[in-house]
Amino acid sequence: MAVFTPVSLDDLSGWISQFSLGKALAIKGISSGIENSNFFITTESGEYVLTLFEKLSFEQLPFYLELMRHLAQRDVLVPAPIPNKNGSIINALNGKPAAIVTKLEGAYQPKPQSVHCAEVGTMLARMHLAAKDFGIRQPNLRGLPWWRQTAPVVLPYLNEETQNLLRTEMQFQEDFAASDIYAQLPNGPVHADLFRDNAMFVDTRLTGFFDFYFAGCDTWLFDLAVTVNDWCIDLPTGALDLPRVQAMLDAYHAVRPFTPAEQQAWNASLRAAALRFWLSRLYDFYLPRAAEMLTPHDPTHFERILRLRVTHANPPLN
Numbered sequence: 001m002a003v004f005t006p007v008s009l010d011d012l013s014g015w016i017s018q019f020s021l022g023k024a025l026a027i028k029g030i031s032s033g034i035e036n037s038n039f040f041i042t043t044e045s046g047e048y049v050l051t052l053f054e055k056l057s058f059e060q061l062p063f064y065l066e067l068m069r070h071l072a073q074r075d076v077l078v079p080a081p082i083p084n085k086n087g088s089i090i091n092a093l094n095g096k097p098a099a100i101v102t103k104l105e106g107a108y109q110p111k112p113q114s115v116h117c118a119e120v121g122t123m124l125a126r127m128h129l130a131a132k133d134f135g136i137r138q139p140n141l142r143g144l145p146w147w148r149q150t151a152p153v154v155l156p157y158l159n160e161e162t163q164n165l166l167r168t169e170m171q172f173q174e175d176f177a178a179s180d181i182y183a184q185l186p187n188g189p190v191h192a193d194l195f196r197d198n199a200m201f202v203d204t205r206l207t208g209f210f211d212f213y214f215a216g217c218d219t220w221l222f223d224l225a226v227t228v229n230d231w232c233i234d235l236p237t238g239a240l241d242l243p244r245v246q247a248m249l250d251a252y253h254a255v256r257p258f259t260p261a262e263q264q265a266w267n268a269s270l271r272a273a274a275l276r277f278w279l280s281r282l283y284d285f286y287l288p289r290a291a292e293m294l295t296p297h298d299p300t301h302f303e304r305i306l307r308l309r310v311t312h313a314n315p316p317l318n
């Protein structure tokens, strides 16, 4: 259950007249999201996704939706926000900010193979390049400053050995973020949450990335590390699957070649990406928000991934 604010066909019929999409024909709630109320809608012009934002405000939304518009205009495969007749892409519906975006074909790929990872690598590199001249800047709100706030909050829930891991990794990441190598890493707007359930495929053809609501400015390498840590692993152990890693890295590199600084920073970035999701999962697990309805994701998954990235040699960037 994940429609928090209901929208009837009647509600939609009046509201949709501000868009050039024809009459509303059908609306169906989508059950899988946990942040927003999402609906598939059908109008005389086709099928779309309607999202009512439950937490993000009118002031916060332009970064995400304008980024999607910017990318879609540059042929990056992402949902394109549909403007109303005044050009506005964020409009109130039933008391919430709402947007209509194009519907991506296909379904998410729960068991990606090398061919899927290569498609994702290519599109990720294209996305980074296309976002370079995006005019709105927002930091990654789940970056180092957020880790600094969150680590002390979750530490009391951990045993001593795990506390040591977290403290040691925080220090490692502080040093990394302050290093000359880090300062040389190319950066810009990134997705920052490109897990396998945030991309659609028709067979082996990628049809697009979605769920941009953790996007922000960070290093491109961090974004790639987040993506590799989910798409290219054996899920039960967290171990990297070398053919899938190689397929993703090769495809990315073919579009946007890695810099020498990135080659040196790869291992630290894989660790940073593991730490980011370990922390957010620990926080959601031990400090669930009052109205949270769904079971939180397992934090130990990213604890395992972090331990592996620290102790095992990781495949280099070529």
Ligand SMILES: Nc1ncnc2c1ncn2[C@@H]1O[C@H](COP(=O)(O)OP(=O)(O)OP(=O)(O)O)[C@@H](O)[C@H]1O
Pocket: 030, 032, 033, 034, 035, 036, 037, 038, 049, 079, 101, 102, 103, 104, 105, 197, 210, 211, 213
């Ligand atoms: N543009 C789109 N095209 C096709 N399907 C979409 C699109 N946007 C969302 N969906 C579908 O809606 C579901 C929920 O969307 P999404 O993951 O963005 O939800 P959310 O509540 O915003 O975020 P979260 O995944 O963090 O819970 C997706 O799993 C997907 O099936």
Ligand SMILES: N[C@@H](CCO)C(=O)O
Pocket: 193, 195, 277, 280, 281, 297
């Ligand atoms: N991708 C995140 C969930 C938030 O989108 C996780 O797996 O922890």
